[in-house]
Amino acid sequence: MPVNINPIFPLSYNLADGRKKYVLFCGAGVSKDAGSPTGWDILLETLKLVRTQEESENKEYTDNEMETYYEENFKDFTYSEIIESLFPSMEEQREFLEKLFENKAPGKAHKLIAEWVKAGLIRFIITTNFDSSIEHSLDNAGLRGKYSVITDGKQVLTSKPWNHVENCRVYKVHGTIEQGEIKNTKKDLEKLDRDLEKDFLDIIERHGVIVLGYAGNNDDKAVMDCFNGRRFKGYTLYWTVHDNRIDDNVQELVERQDGRFIDIQSASDFLEEVLNRVEIARRGTEQTSEAVAQVRFKNLITSSSDIEIRQTIDEERRKLEKYFGNILDEVDGKNYESLWDGYLATFNYSLNLLSLFDQIIKYQNKYWENISPIFEEIHSLNKNRSKYGKDGLVNYYFFTLLEIVGGILLENKAFELLRSLLDIKRLNYRKDGMEPVLDWDMQAQFIEVKNEEEVKEK
Known part of the structure; x- marks a missing residue:
């Protein structure tokens, strides 16, 4: 087997x-x-021309409207049959396709x-x-x-x-x-x-x-x-x-x-994943997801354009925030085991992002300004400014993120960036002043419960 x-x-x-x-x-x-355009996109564009002629009206149709139009009128016809019916000759088809692929x-x-x-x-x-x-x-x-x-x-x-x-x-x-x-x-x-x-x-x-x-x-x-x-x-x-x-x-x-x-x-x-894994295989390194991420981001930071690097950082931040938001929707806020599982899932998911941060700090620390918003973005998921339930999960993950990134900065002797990390501030809960990052909520009641239960088991 x-x-x-x-x-x-x-x-x-x-x-x-x-x-x-x-x-x-x-x-x-x-x-x-x-x-x-894919074949489906070309099909819908062709049907838009047909529909415009049938209805004698030049208007913009949404994809959903065109999909319904296709299902009601042309679902028994293939893509090629529909294209050929409107553009019988090869040269007419070419001119139509050239417009779709233009620029x-x-x-x-x-x-x-x-x-x-x-x-x-x-x-x-x-x-x-x-x-x-x-x-x-x-x-x-x-x-x-x-x-x-x-x-x-x-x-x-x-x-x-x-x-x-x-x-x-x-x-x-x-x-x-x-x-x-x-x-x-x-x-x-x-x-x-x-x-x-x-x-x-x-x-x-x-x-x-x-x-x-x-x-x-x-x-x-x-x-x-x-x-x-x-x-x-x-x-x-x-x-x-x-x-x-x-x-x-x-x-x-x-x-x-x-x-x-x-x-x-x-x-x-x-x-991209295969390209990175090939590099790992050629170096004789174990193909772990962390190793792949490290190679990917090292290649990105050392060889890509400024715009591409910034876009990648922003994209990875958004992906993490979205993933964590989904975890918060799924976990049971009254069950410490469910909250702990949610924390572990989020931490494991964020390893790729942490690899990216590590490469930026080592090779291109000018992109720190694209990293630093992650802390407020994550902590803003604590809607009630409390330590209970899902808010506690947000606090604990935020604390982990802050601790790990701070450790990476210290390891690389990036003291100016560490100072800028500690200088991060936001409007406080009362909205009458600014609150430094070390004063943000970091307590998590579910961790306290977890520790108590583990002591009882011993």
Whole structure:
């Protein structure tokens, strides 16, 4: 019986050796954080044009209104059938798509794909996406001229064989909106060009495959035929899924090929986590979540832009505050064990944020101003300024946060930042003066009860 471990662990170790044994297959989900439209988005935009003509009224429709319109009028039609009905020719489809993708800058996931290439993890990227965000990210990462792009069978025949590619090649199996044919209708999606299909199948048979942001529905027949025709299982098929949404045909495919599903929150989160775990594997360090967070934030602080660093800090603060708020909603304020469990859950969740704080204090302490608001944000969750129940949980976690961050500052001899921490003030309860941080409520009645119960048990 196989050991039940996170499938990202073996994937990271297999990528770490630099032999480029895996190929990355990207669907529309990879472009989501860049604001690029998915197939569903394109479908709704197409139906807006249809509805505007039917109702002879040019108005703005919400997504919910359009989803209802689709369910009532077009649910028995596929995406490709609807697109083809309004834009019969390929050139008309291209013009429509160009407008939808216009001025879309590469997103975080695209940039991380380029980082995968720079780190020597992959040499082949296969995508169903029409846009050029992956190519732009490769260019921005200093890889211009070091990769090639294949969009049809003619280019396959006039390019070096795939097994002679050393650095990187991008296969756009549905074409590109910039030139040549695009595959967007049901008829188009039934079959790939013979030479393009041969390269595609050869590559996925001789490599492991990481499928990212791709639903794998049966409408995309030619691509799914290639996946189903993949026979060699020397390297694993990893299929990422979001919210456990798996089509039956994908479930059957992955099981038949002894593949693995990986649950992800987003394409960029997955790409970043794997990149960080590969670095840990290459260093021979244990792949704990704390180690991954430390690598991630060290890379962020030492190599990212000022705006990206500040945005990441603010985002991590918001995530912690939201998580703690959910914990406060869930715990039983009258049960000390429930409150203690809530404290432990929040503390464990905040380890990533504390790793970020540690890296900032070590390498870029100018971002302290983005850290310091966390203390008032957390303590403001104590609505009654008391030590009882959930208010006590807030106080105790706040005390822990203050103590740990203070310890990090002392360890790094960041005395000026420590002074600024102790100088944090807020309006007092009576609203007639300012209250220094060390005078904020830190008592927790549930801790007193917990200690008393533990003494009784002894």
